[in-house]
Amino acid sequence: xxxxxxxxxxxxxxxxxxxxxxxxxxxxxxxxxxxxxxxxxxxxxxxxxxxxxxxxxxxxxxxxxxxxxxxxxxxxxxxxxxxxxxxxxxxxxxxxxxxxxxxxxxxxxxxxxxxxxxxxxxxxxxxxxxxxxxxxxxxxxxxxxxxxxxxxxxxxxxxxxxxx
Amino acid sequence: xxxxxxxxxxxxxxxxxxxxxxxxxxxxxxxxxxxxxxxxxxxxxxxxxxxxxxxxxxxxxxxxxxxxxxxxxxxxxxxxxxxxxxxxxxxxxxxxxxxxxxxxxxxxxxxxxxxxxxxxxxxxxxxxxxxxxxxxxxxxxxxxxxxxxxxxxxxxxxxxxxxxxxxxxxxxxxxxxxxxxxxxxxxxxxxxxxxxxxxxxxxxxxxxxxxxxxxxxxxxxxxxxxxxxxxxxxxxxxxxxxxxxxxxxxxxxxxxxxxxxxxxxxxxxxxxxxxxxxxxxxxxxxxxxxxxxxxxxxxxxxxxxxxxxxxxxxxxxxxxxxxxxxxxxxxxxxxxxxxxxxxxxxxxxxxxxxxxxxxxxxxxxx
Numbered sequence: 001x002x003x004x005x006x007x008x009x010x011x012x013x014x015x016x017x018x019x020x021x022x023x024x025x026x027x028x029x030x031x032x033x034x035x036x037x038x039x040x041x042x043x044x045x046x047x048x049x050x051x052x053x054x055x056x057x058x059x060x061x062x063x064x065x066x067x068x069x070x071x072x073x074x075x076x077x078x079x080x081x082x083x084x085x086x087x088x089x090x091x092x093x094x095x096x097x098x099x100x101x102x103x104x105x106x107x108x109x110x111x112x113x114x115x116x117x118x119x120x121x122x123x124x125x126x127x128x129x130x131x132x133x134x135x136x137x138x139x140x141x142x143x144x145x146x147x148x149x150x151x152x153x154x155x156x157x158x159x160x161x162x163x164x
Numbered sequence: 165x166x167x168x169x170x171x172x173x174x175x176x177x178x179x180x181x182x183x184x185x186x187x188x189x190x191x192x193x194x195x196x197x198x199x200x201x202x203x204x205x206x207x208x209x210x211x212x213x214x215x216x217x218x219x220x221x222x223x224x225x226x227x228x229x230x231x232x233x234x235x236x237x238x239x240x241x242x243x244x245x246x247x248x249x250x251x252x253x254x255x256x257x258x259x260x261x262x263x264x265x266x267x268x269x270x271x272x273x274x275x276x277x278x279x280x281x282x283x284x285x286x287x288x289x290x291x292x293x294x295x296x297x298x299x300x301x302x303x304x305x306x307x308x309x310x311x312x313x314x315x316x317x318x319x320x321x322x323x324x325x326x327x328x329x330x331x332x333x334x335x336x337x338x339x340x341x342x343x344x345x346x347x348x349x350x351x352x353x354x355x356x357x358x359x360x361x362x363x364x365x366x367x368x369x370x371x372x373x374x375x376x377x378x379x380x381x382x383x384x385x386x387x388x389x390x391x392x393x394x395x396x397x398x399x400x401x402x403x404x405x406x407x408x409x410x411x412x413x414x415x416x417x418x419x420x421x422x423x424x425x426x427x428x429x430x431x432x433x434x435x436x437x438x439x440x441x442x443x444x445x446x447x448x449x450x451x452x453x454x455x456x457x458x459x460x461x462x463x464x465x466x467x468x469x470x471x472x473x474x475x476x477x478x479x480x481x482x483x484x485x486x487x488x489x490x491x492x493x494x495x496x497x498x499x500x501x502x503x504x505x506x507x508x509x510x511x512x513x514x515x516x517x518x519x520x521x522x523x524x525x526x527x528x529x530x
Contacts, residue, residue: 006199009219010346010373016194016220017227023187024232027180028170029247031191033275034295041296045303053306054299066175066184073188074195074275079282081196092286093203093271107203107287110270111277111294112301113262118274119302120313121259122249125273126191128256130221132249134228136334138321139251143260150264155210158269162204162211 003086020134027066030131034118036071039063054119067127095162103161166235171245173453192279201283203271203291208354210268215349223373226342230380233335237384244452244484254315270294319480332385339381343374397479406478408465408490410502414521417441425464427451429473430496440467440499441528448477452484467492467499 006012023031042055042062055062062068082088094103118124121143123132129147132140169180198220199205208214235241267273272280272291280288302309318326324334350370353360400406416424421442428435428443435445446454455464464481466474466489474491481489492499503521507514514522 006205006216007197008369009198009216010223010369012194012198013220013223014227014373015197016191016224017231019187019190019194020224020228021231021235022190024168024228024246025166025235025241026168026183027175027187028168028245029175031187031275033273033278036278037274037292037295038299041299041303045300051303054303054310057306064176064181066169066180069181070184070188070191071274071278073185073190074192074278075188075282077189077192078196078201078279079192081193082201082279082283085196087196087201088283090284090286093280094287095204103287104290107270107272107290108294108297110266110268110272111291111296112298113266114270114273114291115266115295115298116302116309117259117261117263117266117298118295119259119299120309121255121263122252122313124263124275125221125267126275128249128259130225130228133225134232135248136229136323136338137249137251138318138323138326139249139253139256141323142251142253143256143263146257146260147264147267150261151210151268152264154265155207155268158207159211161271162207162213 016130017134020131023131024134029066030127030134031070032067032123032127032131033071033074034115034124034127035065035067036074037115038119039065039068039071095160095164097163098161106158106161165239166241166245168241168245170247191275192282195276195279196283200276201279201285203276203280203285203287206273206276207268207271212352212357213354215352215354218349219346222342222345226339226377229335229338230377230384233384234380244486248320248484251318251321252314252316253318255313257316258312266298320483335381335385339377342377346370346374397482400482406475406490407471407493409493410499411517411521413465413492413499414503414524415517418521418524423463425462427464427466429466429468429477434469440496443467448473451477451481455481455486463488463490465490465492468495469497470495 020031023029039058039062042051042058045051045055046060046062058065079088092100092103094100114124121128123129123140123143125147128140129144133144169175169177169183174180195201199216200220205214206217209217232241236243270287270291272288274292274295277288277291277295281292324331327334329337347370350367351359351361351363397406417426417440426440426443428439428445429448429451430445432445432447435443439445464486466477468474471491471494474495478489478491494501504525507519507522
């Protein structure tokens with residue numbers, strides 16, 4: 001199946017804005033994603049042995065949390081949509097001139113930094129920047145600005161992974 | 165009026181978890197339709213190759229901002245029905261900078277990585293595993309990292325209050341910024357690496373969006389009266405509607421104690437040792453969660469030994485949509501002085517009403 005191009009970005013933005021509003025109106029809280037992997041990690045650690053610190057603070061049932069189930073929802077909803085539009089397929093996305101290992105290591109290290117930073121900032125691009133930004137929360141707008149500053153300042157060093 | 169899972173304290177209930185899954189489904193669909201299941205596209209924003217991220221993020225944020233504002237002002241979704249995250253300057257700045265580096269390095273953020281992983285992107289799976297390692301690291305250094313995340317606490321702060329400008333001005337500022345940023349992104353042609361102004365005529369969708377945005381941002385603040393705007397704070401202070409004096413409180417407690425909720429915000433030990441008749445003890449950080457559901461329009465009086473904390477808490481409650489909160493003038497110390505002090509210890513003779521209050525205190529309240 002031929003893959004379709006993404007929809008108009010403003011149409012997508014309006015749709016995302018409506019989903020965010022619905023989240024506030026139904027759940028009483030915004031969207032979020034980084035809590036998903038965080039809760040999953042806490043759950044795994046708890047099943048292996050005893051926990052303290054952050055994982056203990058998440059309670060005895062870290063997976064019984066709305067953002068964990070929202071993350072699962074994102075996975076299912078995103079996966080189905082990608083499949084229907086012919087955009088699904090097992091690939092490692094990278095520039096054709098970039099080595100496989102470069103891309104794997106950068107994805108892993110980027111994940112580590114984002115995972116840690118998401119806990120420090122108590123949210124990611126969805127939970128902190130977008131959801132808080134829609135309420136004009138100072139910390140959220142500041143976070144969003146800093147994400148772009150951090151990204152643009154360091155982008156040069158990671159450019160090779162996308163070279164074709 | 166909508167009652168949310170948050171305000172019912174039921175965000176962890178089975179129904180809420182199912183609803184969250186449903187919201188997540190729609191969230192995933194929206195992200196995927198925007199093309200965010202691709203790390204190449206996402207990281208493109210940092211190389212001015214593909215500015216979809218900015219276009220979608222900004223239009224989504226502005227759409228939600230105006231929709232939520234309208235729902236709030238029309239009292240369909242009052243502010244106390246939904247969660248407002250507190251601001252921590254340190255956490256936002258450090259977290260934001262490092263997150264930005266992680267984003268451009270990995271090519272994903274957590275939400276889009278879930279979409280990418282489901283679409284079969286191997287690098288998205290690796291990113292998610294990486295983010296779990298990052299969480300492990302946070303847990304490992306929790307004793308250092310937790311204070312770091314809480315550094316620079318500023319409470320529930322919104323940009324308009326932080327900047328000291330009216331909300332309507334902030335709304336207009338954000339809308340103008342959105343229009344400018346969206347058009348700059350739209351006119352930029354990444355293939356030719358230059359701005360192409362002929363696109364002004366081409367993108368009808370963006371014209372419609374910008375027009376809608378500006379019209380709504382202009383009209384929205386005047387559509388309804390502010391429920392708990394900052395303006396009313398100043399007039400409340402001016403007219404004295406923010407506080408209640410000891411005598412008036414004593415009269416209410418004497419005649420109709422059920423008509424108000426009297427809240428003692430002092431530490432539990434002080435409350436146990438002594439408190440005003442009928443007062444309940446709620447710690448400051450517990451006020452919102454304990455009162456949000458049932459008491460947002462119920463008359464309340466806050467007191468402590470002095471006035472500073474109750475006055476601060478009163479404003480915070482009003483900002484969160486409570487309708488009728490006052491604090492006790494001169495605090496508990498003032499109350500004891502004005503109502504409870506025996507006639508023999510006073511410089512001026514008691515009025516008839518003061519005499520009545522004192523008798524009430526000695527006979528029933530004490």
